[in-house]
Amino acid sequence: MSTYNFDYLDELEAEAIHILREVAGQFEKPALLFSGGKDSITLVRLAEKAFRPGKFPFPLVHIDTGHNFQETIDYRDKMVERIGERLIVGSVQESIDQGKVVEQKGKNASRNALQTVTLLDTIAKYEFDACIGGARRDEEKARAKERIFSVRDEFGQWDPKRQRPELWNIYNGKIHKGENVRVFPISNWTELDVWNYIRRENIELPSIYFSHERDVITRNGQLMAASPFLNMDDEDLVFKKQVRFRTVGDMSCTAAVESEATLIDDIISEISASKISERGARLDDKVSEAAMEDRKKGGYF
């Protein structure tokens, strides 16, 4: 036996590459769902490691709510140019304009829930049979039970009671026409693993992950970026704060955390010490204890 040191990041990386290549081998029309967040950015690096010097056997697909941080969109476009792969954008604004979904009203209005319709329409339009996503099992307790190859019916629904057993490192991607599979190559990574990997690989991230000064308001006990996408009234007091974002979602539902972390090392020590889990900064999960389970059953990422 050689004295070869297989670090935990090497192991997680090798597993994810194996999963990405299984997608390439088992499906006709896969796609990589790219949000501009650190998890999907990590997936892009893993795809480079899986398929270079060849092209990716799938396009990147971004479901654009129209309420994204501009920094995310700039990052996305720059990255797509660098890697030379195809980008498909599904637009929530278009779904609204076509009358397929109705914009939420009220103070907590967000386009987060509307994304599902645009996502399913985009999947149907391009006939994607597998969608690779950056979800992780440590994020939330419903996700803790989801398979790496997670079959969705033609309505995009996840049925937690009918999940296929997933044994050893064998992934069953067989589906009927109209169904598709959501594939989660970094299921077994934790938030800290992703950050450590980003540091190790020297991966560039959108600037909103790092500390910056921003106009914010307080909403439901959390700091939200003041923006035209947030329904604000006279009671909302805008003030300046040194903040960063732990996830990249819509401006209307992604809370900021107060932070002085300007470097990846700062972020890693901040997270190591932190007592708020990542999804805790997402208002969309707070509705009820089973919020994520319900959204996943409905076709959410």
Added chain:
Amino acid sequence: MNILKFFTAGSVDDGKSTLIGRLLYDTDSILADQLEALQSSNRKNDDGTIDLAILTDGLRAEREQGITIDVAYKYFQTDKRKFIIADTPGHIQYTRNMVTGASTANLAIILVDARNGVVEQTIRHSYLVSLLGIKHVVVCINKMDMVDYSESVYTTIIDKYKILAQQLKLKDVTYIPVSALKGDNIVQLSERMAWYEGESLLHFLEKVDTDNLDKSQLARMPVQWVIRPQTKALHDYRGYAGRVLSGTFKLNDKVTVLPSGASSTVEKIEFFDQSPEIAHAGQSVILHLKDDVDISRGDTIVNASALPQESKLIEADLCWMDGRALDTSIMYLIQHNSKTTKCKISEILHKVDINTLEKHQAEEFKLNDIGRVIIKTADALAFDLYDDNRANGSAILIDSRTNLTVGALMFRAAVE
């Protein structure tokens, strides 16, 4: 730092979820907002403390019924190691979930209720551990607080378990008396059991040999994907992408490609921007061969001096995982690494009563049944025996009518 994957077997009554909740809680792996959700939930222990089991019961049906139905994966780390827990249900109707959780684990924690000792369920869980070839077993005698932390109760139970372990050929078994509810011997050694001379559960988990990688020397790499950029600059580039299942591949190693039997030599090993001289078990790499041989997905590259078995007729242990019983008259698909081919179960040799370990003749195979079968495949498979090489000795059965995974197979012998 490396990773230890372990799974826990036991029923709700054994306090399995409480044990995992306790490990997470005592290693500070529960974050503030999760704790807040936990405290606001109205499930409490009799003494008013938080019910730690809620941490692992993820799905709504499970919260409502208070039982663990599926496999839930949990993650925590200490400064010594990262841990991945497959939390699996213990009732007999969830045997398939347990097999699933156990398939990727290197260590099993078997919970025994100190009040009841070794019961039918203990036998069942231990049998599954031996069937799945899990290297390390930790038997936690739980609820010691309910038996006054009695050493004699503990000793009686482990003496009985040792007989079972011998019968099942479990090699590496460790016994720890614990109370998951009170936290005794989970993270810290308990003063209430001064007679116990071993380590706490967490301390043991931190230092046990991980064996994440198969120690088998048999060099195997199933080809998942062929990389052919076909650009001007890389016109003749042809790389075979896959994950090394076991053993190592070195530059200039003589290799054989199966099923064609073609011979060649490793010309180059690639990993993104690196060209290492060796590819180790567990690594996802690209291999280049000297000769222009026809290779596609589903083929396996192996070391020429240690060939796997090749057969269309294989004796295997089968765990049936579907509500619809096995039908020996129809064709199924078998997926073995990157290869999928048609197959039939041509014979049921015996079924095992997993509560008593007795073998008996059987005509049918239903959900959660386990036994020995002979499988006949359309294309020959290049495989190793499960006990020699877990990764190349296992496969799944797929019902092509439903596309569901209906069986787990562990190869035991090639049929002459």
